[in-house]
Amino acid sequence: MNALHNPAHRAWLILLIATGITWYLGEVGAAGTGAIVAMLAIAFVKGRLVILDFMELRGAPLMWRLLLEGWLILVGSLILLAYWMSLK
Amino acid sequence: MSAFRPSSFCLFHDLDSAVQSPPNFAFHSYCKSSYRAAGLAIIRRMTTLDASLPAPPADKRLPGDLAIWVFILAEMLAFAVFFAAYAFARAHDPALFNEYQQTLDRNAGALNTLLLVTGSWFVVRAVQAAHRDAGPAVARNILLGFLCGGGFLVVKVFEYAAKFGAGISLSTNTFYMFYISLTFFHFMHVILGMVILVVLWLQARKGAYTSANAHGLESGAAYWHMVDLLWIILFPLVYVMR
Incomplete structure (x- = not known):
């Protein structure tokens, strides 16, 4: 359990599990608004772990955290908007 | 900064x-x-x-060089445009995208996610090893990260071979145009990331990265993590979301 004190190890474990969940959603043929929101939420959590614990920006100047995390939010929002348009 | x-x-x-x-x-x-x-x-x-002058607080530090982060942001912006182009093109013809998405190898895509995530994990361990002056562990972890990248390329080549073997090309339809160009653009970034890892590995073997100076390693590592970050969006977007 000591290994989980290292944020990188924790992030890696969560990333593996999250990838498994996305794969499973694909296997069961999850589709529609709920599935899209769930997959985007998982991608956001994963992307944030990479930014904060792999790129090690948790302790970086605020501007750089905002730029990288803002990119995640921007990309996620554009995808959500486009999928919402396709459902209409 | x-x-x-x-x-x-x-x-x-x-x-x-x-x-x-x-x-x-x-x-x-x-x-x-x-x-x-x-x-x-x-x-x-x-x-x-x-x-x-008063030194900046030690906890507010951007790892690596400023230049690499500017480069990373430019790359990420290009991919953001590409991702949005895919999503909005799909909105025009969801039926076509949903139909041909089913022909993609989701297992290969998920396996590649695991490979890049694990490759990133090895490289962050290399950076951490440099910070605690654990010499040999730096080079070893960079090499392991490189091997994960190599695994990604092998899986992708098999995936492309299956698609091209079935006569699919950029001009087959809009979905395949996006699938091939988007994943190939990313594929090139994996290769560049692996070239950077080779340079880092050669330097690490000479003991270039220590707690006193891990700047070069941190810069290269940041690029490698970006390649991972991009695939984390690309995989659900192109392979799974419908």
């Missing part, structure tokens, strides 16, 4: 003194003094008297 700190320190210092001046002089003296402060900051940098 430390380059900007001395001047911002001076500006805040002068802002304080401007607030304390009589109101009619405040704005004028603020403008004058801020120019003077900027000039002084430049002179301080030129004469390397920075050490006399």
Whole structure:
């Protein structure tokens, strides 16, 4: 359990599990608004772990955290908007 | 970032003194003094008297070089446009995208996610090893990260071979045009990331990265993590979301 004190190890474990969940959603043929929101939420959590614990920006100047995390939010929002348009 | 700190320190210092001046002089003296402060900051940098200024707090630090982060942001912006182009093109014809998405190998896509995530994990461990001066572990972890990248390329080549073997090309339909171009653009970035890892590995074997200087390693590592970050969006978007 000591290994989980290292944020990188924790992030890696969560990333593996999250990838498994996305794969499973694909296997069961999850589709529609709920599935899209769930997959985007998982991608956001994963992307944030990479930014904060792999790129090690948790302790970086605020501007750089905002730029990288803002990119995640921007990309996620554009995808959500486009999928919402396709459902209409 | 430390380059900007001395001047911002001076500006805040002068802002304080401007607030304390009589109101009619405040704005004028603020403008004058801020120019003077900027000039002084430049002179301080030129004469390397920075050490006399308060050091930036150790916990607010951007890993690696500023230049690599500017480059990473430019790359991420290009991919953001590409991702949005895919999503909005799909909105015009969801039936076509949903139909042909089913022909993709989701297992290969998920396996590749695991490979890149694990490759990133090895490289962050290399950076951590450099910070605690654990010499051999730095090179070893970079090599393991490189092997994960190699695994990604092998899986992708098999995936492409199956698609091209079935006669699918860029001109087959809009979905395949996006699938091939988007994943191939990313594929090239994996290759560039692996070239960077080779350079880092050669340097690490010479003991170049220590707690005193891991800048080069941190810069290369940041690029490798970006390749991972991009795939984390690309995989659900192109392979799974419908």
